[in-house]
Amino acid sequence: MLNNKDLRMAIILMAIFIVLYIISFSFQSSGAVASHTTASFFPRVVLLVAMFLTGIMIIQSIRKGPDKMSKKMDDRTKRRVVLTMICAFGFGLGCVYLGTLVSITLFIGATMLAWGVRSARVIILTALLTPIFIHFVFNKILLVQLPSGILI
Amino acid sequence: MDQLMVGFMTIMEPLNFLSVFVGVLGGMILGAMPGLTAPMGVALLIPFTYGMMPVPAITMLVSLYCGATFGGSIAAILVHAPGTPAAAATTFDGYPLAQKGQAGKALGMACISSAIGGLFSVVILILLAPVLAEIAIKFGPPEYFALAIFGLSMISSLGSQSVVKNLLGGTIGVFISCVGMDAISGFSRYDFGVTHLMDGISFIPVMIGLFAATEIFRQAEGGIRKVVIDRKISGLLPTWKEIKSVKTTLARSSLIGTFIGILPAEGGTVASFIGYNEAKRFSKTPEKFGTGCLEGIAGPECANNAATGGAMIPTMALGIPGSGTTAVILGALLVHGMRPGPLLFIQNADVVYAVFIGMFVANVMFLGLGLGGAKVFSQILRVPNYVLSPIILVLCVVGTYALHNNMADVWIMLISGVIGYKMKSYGFAAAPIVLGLVLGGLIEVSLRRSLIVFDNNPFVFFTRPWSLAFIILTVLGLCMPLIIGWIENRGQKNKSA
Numbered sequence: 001m002l003n004n005k006d007l008r009m010a011i012i013l014m015a016i017f018i019v020l021y022i023i024s025f026s027f028q029s030s031g032a033v034a035s036h037t038t039a040s041f042f043p044r045v046v047l048l049v050a051m052f053l054t055g056i057m058i059i060q061s062i063r064k065g066p067d068k069m070s071k072k073m074d075d076r077t078k079r080r081v082v083l084t085m086i087c088a089f090g091f092g093l094g095c096v097y098l099g100t101l102v103s104i105t106l107f108i109g110a111t112m113l114a115w116g117v118r119s120a121r122v123i124i125l126t127a128l129l130t131p132i133f134i135h136f137v138f139n140k141i142l143l144v145q146l147p148s149g150i151l152i
Numbered sequence: 153m154d155q156l157m158v159g160f161m162t163i164m165e166p167l168n169f170l171s172v173f174v175g176v177l178g179g180m181i182l183g184a185m186p187g188l189t190a191p192m193g194v195a196l197l198i199p200f201t202y203g204m205m206p207v208p209a210i211t212m213l214v215s216l217y218c219g220a221t222f223g224g225s226i227a228a229i230l231v232h233a234p235g236t237p238a239a240a241a242t243t244f245d246g247y248p249l250a251q252k253g254q255a256g257k258a259l260g261m262a263c264i265s266s267a268i269g270g271l272f273s274v275v276i277l278i279l280l281a282p283v284l285a286e287i288a289i290k291f292g293p294p295e296y297f298a299l300a301i302f303g304l305s306m307i308s309s310l311g312s313q314s315v316v317k318n319l320l321g322g323t324i325g326v327f328i329s330c331v332g333m334d335a336i337s338g339f340s341r342y343d344f345g346v347t348h349l350m351d352g353i354s355f356i357p358v359m360i361g362l363f364a365a366t367e368i369f370r371q372a373e374g375g376i377r378k379v380v381i382d383r384k385i386s387g388l389l390p391t392w393k394e395i396k397s398v399k400t401t402l403a404r405s406s407l408i409g410t411f412i413g414i415l416p417a418e419g420g421t422v423a424s425f426i427g428y429n430e431a432k433r434f435s436k437t438p439e440k441f442g443t444g445c446l447e448g449i450a451g452p453e454c455a456n457n458a459a460t461g462g463a464m465i466p467t468m469a470l471g472i473p474g475s476g477t478t479a480v481i482l483g484a485l486l487v488h489g490m491r492p493g494p495l496l497f498i499q500n501a502d503v504v505y506a507v508f509i510g511m512f513v514a515n516v517m518f519l520g521l522g523l524g525g526a527k528v529f530s531q532i533l534r535v536p537n538y539v540l541s542p543i544i545l546v547l548c549v550v551g552t553y554a555l556h557n558n559m560a561d562v563w564i565m566l567i568s569g570v571i572g573y574k575m576k577s578y579g580f581a582a583a584p585i586v587l588g589l590v591l592g593g594l595i596e597v598s599l600r601r602s603l604i605v606f607d608n609n610p611f612v613f614f615t616r617p618w619s620l621a622f623i624i625l626t627v628l629g630l631c632m633p634l635i636i637g638w639i640e641n642r643g644q645k646n647k648s649a
Binding site: 045050053056057088089126145 | 323327341543546566570596
């Protein structure tokens with residue numbers, strides 16, 4: 001039965017909505033007011049609608065049965081996507097601790113390597129020119145402050 | 153008329169004119185690259201506009217919208233890969249014509265049709281938006297609630313093919329808007345003790361995450377991609393006779409595109425397919441469609457650009473976005489301190505009319521740039537995605553940080569990107585979530601105000617004419633996919649019988 005990705009997704013979503021609905025009971029409210037003026041009123045209405053739609057999705061998935069041709073991602077593709085995500089989050093952390101411009105160079109180099117680019121010239125040029133462009137546009141023209149860490 | 157003249161004079165100021173040019177140029181470059189869409193471009197450009205005055209900032213964004221909608225046709229014609237989803241129908245006849253060695257003529261026809269559709273829709277925008285705003289100024293909370301629900305219900309036909317997934321996406325978007333301090337009681341919701349979440353989740357990081365970061369993760373899935381263009385581009389101008397032969401198609405598609413654009417949540421993609429189908433249906437030579445006929449390029453290209461002006465009508469006059477891109481533009485208006493809706497025409501009339509004129513100028517400008525620089529824009533397709541994608545992710549991070557000089561926004565953007573990527577792999581589209589997020593606040597406030605003002609009476613939504621009309625339209629909108637499905641099923645059964 002769980003060989004159906006829509007069903008798996010719908011069950012996960014339903015579980016999340018139920019937890020969020022339960023959490024709504026912990027919101028503060030001043031007791032003397034009508035139900036529609038409390039902070040929990042609208043989120044509960046929205047979550048009920050979401051649960052109803054998820055219920056429909058579950059019924060549709062069960063009716064449809066198991067996925068016939070599930071396209072599975074090969075390991076290399078999966079690794080590329082996961083590495084890109086890790087590089088992106090690492091870039092965020094790098095901005096805080098190292099500084100934006102240094103992190104941009106490292107991020108671009110790492111991402112291009114993760115994608116399988118082997119031309120050192122392309123990697124070095126892109127990794128060096130991008131921070132210069134960002135510094136020029138954001139710092140010099142737009143006067144936007146960029147996060148700075150221990151470096152630049 | 154006076155305001156239009158003032159708007160014209162404002163746009164002719166060097167800085168504003170330059171912002172139109174930059175927007176159109178950026179849009180054409182972005183649109184020409186397969187995988188980079190108009191909402192992504194507008195979301196990415198917003199951080200660049202923070203330091204600008206509202207007129208050049210918003211004008212640049214709408215110009216990018218116009219430029220990107222046309223730019224999508226360049227890749228569609230030259231490499232059979234639509235630069236934007238709205239250009240998908242252009243591949244049907246654009247690419248075959250390019251294969252016949254007439255890529256220049258195909259690009260020229262796409263450019264002229266796009267400009268005509270765009271200009272027509274801007275004229276309708278200028279005429280209709282103030283009238284709509286004047287009607288909407290009389291709306292109270294029940295009407296706004298019903299209108300926002302109507303806007304949300306229209307997402308059933310947006311992006312993904314599943315009506316339930318679209319509606320669920322919209323509902324998730326509305327839920328995200330609930331995070332943070334409750335506007336009426338002042339109590340905090342779903343902040344989980346995180347101080348940053350007490351202010352709520354702002355649109356822009358989520359939009360950048362869903363539209364841009366998600367797309368980069370999807371590009372990573374596809375791996376390294378290089379585009380090879382082997383077609384010579386020459387003779388960009390179709391003959392006068394050829395243009396005259398498609399004049400009815402242009403008129404029809406302009407009307408279709410503008411009308412589809414006005415419908416909340418329906419955008420250029422739907423318009424272009426309807427434009428193509430109708431061009432084929434009314435053509436004297438429908439058998440030529442798919443083999444590289446000019447009507448097959450003019451129909452969808454005119455319609456998708458006409459949808460840009462159409463989509464701006466509900467966005468500006470009602471505060472209800474007409475498409476995924478206008479949802480992002482609506483977010484940008486809020487960032488620049490303007491509340492889209494009828495009051496915008498009173499409080500910020502100078503900005504509104506300057507933006508309208510800016511859009512008009514943008515359409516004229518991409519006609520010139522498109523006809524003059526098609527060869528140059530086609531070279532953009534050669535930029536490999538492994539160079540472009542990391543740079544776009546850098547812009548996502550830096551631009552999001554610049555919003556409030558806060559890393560929390562960056563984390564929200566990256567998490568939205570990962571969630572958006574995962575949801576896309578399960579068939580959920582980003583646009584319904586963004587529309588839900590944009591409309592969520594309006595829906596909650598107008599619902600609760602209606603109940604407070606009208607003594608907790610839920611029937612108030614059915615007793616006021618405008619509100620009732622929107623609710624009927626909502627029900628019709630929700631039932632339409634079911635009705636269409638039923639008619640199609642019946643047709644197939646009849647055929648097989």
